[in-house]
Amino acid sequence: MTKLNSKIPAGDLETKWTKYKSSVPLVNPANKRSIEIIVVGSGLAGASAASSLAELGYQVKCFCFQDSPRRAHSIAAQGGINAAKNYQNDGDSVYRLFYDTVKGGDYRAREGNVYRLAEVSANIIDQCVAQGVPFAREYGGYLSNRSFGGTQVQRTFYAAGQTGQQLLLGAYSALERQVGLGTVKMYSRHEMLDIVMIDGKARGIIARDLISGKLERHFGHAVLLCTGGYGNVFFLSTNAMGSNVTAAWKAHKQGAFFGNPCYTQIHPTCIPVSGDHQSKLTLMSESLRNDGRIWVPKAKNDARKANEIPEEERDYYLERRYPAFGNLVPRDVASRAAKERCDEGCGVGTSKMAVYLDFAAAIERYGKIQVNKMNLHNVSKERILELGKEAVKEKYGNLFDMYAKITGENPYETPMRIYPAVHYTMGGLWVDYDLMTSVPGLYALGEANFSDHGANRLGASALMQGLADGYFVIPYTIGTYLSQDIRTKAIPTDHEAFVEAEKKVQEQLDTLMNIKGTKSVDHFHKKLGKIMWDKCGMARNEKGLTEAISAIRALREEFWKGVRIPGTQNEMNLELEKAGRVADFIELGELMCKDALNRKESCGGHFREESATEDGEAKRDDDNFSYVAAWEFKGVGESELHKEELKFDVVHPSQRSYK
Amino acid sequence: MTITQFINSSLGRKTVMAATGLFLCVFLVEHLYGNLLLFYTDGGEAFIEYSHTLVHSLFIRIVEIFLFAAIIVHVVQAIHLTRLNSTARPVKYTEYKVGETSNWFSRNMGITGSLILFFLVVHLWRFFVPYRITDAVGGEGQINVAQDVKLAFQNGWYVLFYLVSIAFLTFHLNHGFQSAFKSLGLNSKKHEQLLSVSGSVFAFGIVGIGFASIPVLFYFGIAGSTF
């Protein structure tokens, strides 16, 4: 345990960050100009960090595997971004946002980090508005808010169902501005394939130009990984097709500890799987739960259509089980409840692995509000519903359209079918308060780190964390490290460490190309996904996890013998890209199962069947598991566990209840 | 930014096209007003007087310079833009169903424009050159322009040529009129419908029917019986 120092500043929770900021060592402007920083990833965390650091005067190189930084998967976030602004006068505060986040995370996050996150949340909204992000507004011209799962205040800022897009485009525009000014050099269609270590510090990366296939060496005084989560280890997830763990995993192999890998968020409102051809799952924003009601038929194997089932034969199971929060319980709770109903045989749709999300009541309610607003009298029921549909369309139109395109059904007439799907990973590279991993000079931001969400993330908090890390945390905390590094001159990339690192990457590419097996990369990826979903998904148990570990090991052997990659290395080769990523997912999958096996309690997104209350709720074990599990890489398939004890000085862990 | 830079930018070029185009539209209205004087049953006197003024007024002389300048700029700019645009897609699509997303006339202003230009040359040669260049209008023993119009439209092929040309002009304007407003930035969501309707009314209702009525009515002997 001596290896882990979270470096949480001493003092009261409320003053930690303020004190830190005023005492952090500074780098003078002239020195900043000669310091180079590598940022890998261009999503909310990456773009905001790259632009903010460049504004400070550092020389930044930013990498992304997509054709443009604007494509990063942050763009797909729909619902919104939390901030403790209390614009609604409903009792919100920094403390309450902090408290909700710690509680929502099932008391598995660091108080210090979360409080800082809540503190800077308000600045994020200010910054984004200043950039021209068109958040939703009220008629008075002020910002509008909505509520989200796991909270009882309205603190979520949004831009229709495209909040992530608008925030990312804001950060992207800030990034492009720096590109135009020449302070950021952007490397699109580049994938980082290893970290270069010199004297125990991260000093650069090896990246592959995905168009020419050539390997490149890049030096940096510090390296920031803003590479997102690893949900695609499940093959089917709401992540983008290209989202991967490679950068984080390579860092892990270079000594960065991996924190809480088993914490996966299964999002309750996704469009169900329709067949074997499925390549990814599509999320329907959680904001739909604000107005939609979730139900299944009371009877098992009810074959009737939704509209034919009378009200009294419907089971609004979330409202029944959790009257205080109803349809707005946190994601982990909502997901497990859906699984429980479907496992009971009450699921709907052809696969029976879905529940209804019904807008009929909301349409009627909105219709009546519209009638009052427009001061209409003697209005027919049809007209009310029509007005209601218009109102719902304005709020959720793009989501409804998307649902209609994918399923071919009209969600304004029939309830939508939804089912949980892998969405976000709370685990990630272990970082300290400075966001530095256990490798000096190597940082992890956004979803790539493990820090702020504990065992379960609240809705609209991912955008908040990504931007907090990039805009408001790293610009300060990186000074602590770089101020000690001002005498380090740029290291030429013909240094032996670079040569060595490139050789290693080259060898792996050669090995992959030379396997010349018989099965496609996707074949292995799908197999891995199935193992993970079945044994390390919404519910986990010792037997399943043990089986999973040996199955994954066997799959790894199979992969390295049997994968087939057509084409050559020195060209654009999408299969080769995927192969490298899947190879890393396989190794990660094993670690996730190990972590899940080690954590015998249930907490947040991690549900161990052995640890449940009588009525099926998750049961935490604070006496034995109130720690961060940080895993050290000791060779493929070998890892050592380090524990970082979690101390709660302000919030006292209690059994989470949303009843 | 200098004026040359502005004019040589993509948006500047479109501004020039739009401005000259709209100026020519104004001319068309004036031209139509004059031509409709032919429908007076006064033996063509109003029209002859109007033509006389046109030929002899100093003001019109000056306007005329602008008019020809506008035509030349409009045409030269169009040719230049067409050439620029053709380099913007060096490899063409094998299958390109652009017809499903826009209408033919909006995409082929160059073709309709070229036909109109051809018509313009013929038209000027027949009516403008003799009156204006040889100054044979208005005096004793000179051409009676009203009768001359009547004479010209006795020929069925000639009438047909006019009708086809006017049809092209109409479709050119149907897109060009509203497009010019858009290029000059004079459009918004609120007025989009209005703009598109006015464009069509102008093109079909005013220019199309207005100009087409002349050859048609003369050919069938409905107009010009008093000349």
Add this chain to the structure above:
Amino acid sequence: MNLTLKIWRQKNAKDKGGFALYTIDGISEDMSFLEMIDVLNERLIGKNAEPVAFDHDCREGICGMCSMFINGRAHGPWAGTTTCQLHMRAFKDGDTITIEPWRAAGFPVVKDLVVDRSAFDRIIASGGFVSVNTGNAKDANNITIPKPDADESFAAAACIGCGACVASCKNSSAMLFVSAKVSQLALLPQGQVERKQRVQSMVAQMDAEGFGNCTNTGSCEAECPKEISLTHIARMNREYMMANIME
């Protein structure tokens, strides 16, 4: 269903390229168009042939990475839809589907159906932003914006930068893309300070990238997956003219 696919294959930017014909069976109506290509690629790999390279990422219609010209239409036959959201329901058994990359001087082909759209990034870098350093901002509610302006600005900001406007325009014009950003920021109080400079720089960069001119045919608007309105182009024209006149 069974389909014949006529797909553009091009080894790299320098290769001349040409069409290849593939027949494919067992395609379900519920598949997305890209899932259908996945099936084709899986089979090509099975035969040790090179799979078709195409851009795609989020597969939920928002990242703007997918970019195919399908049967003569950008993103295929459905209006307001990206290729990843196009489903096979749109086609019939026995259809022949022609798939080409975006074609424009500003979007050179990289490989097969993959094109280089970095011109769009350069246009944004030339002025598609508000110059506000991190930390400079005042309280968000100190800036009030009339809802209609905010909504209109959002409608422009919905652009995903996929390039369908360029691909579908007969002149390969990028005006819809550029005008969406100009419009978004021109409508907001935050964008006022740099308003003139922005439109001038962005138009200059757009011209330098080799995109064509706008003829207001409306194809871009019809093909835009986010249904961005042509009126933004008019607004950009206005902004540009005012910027030059008022200078």
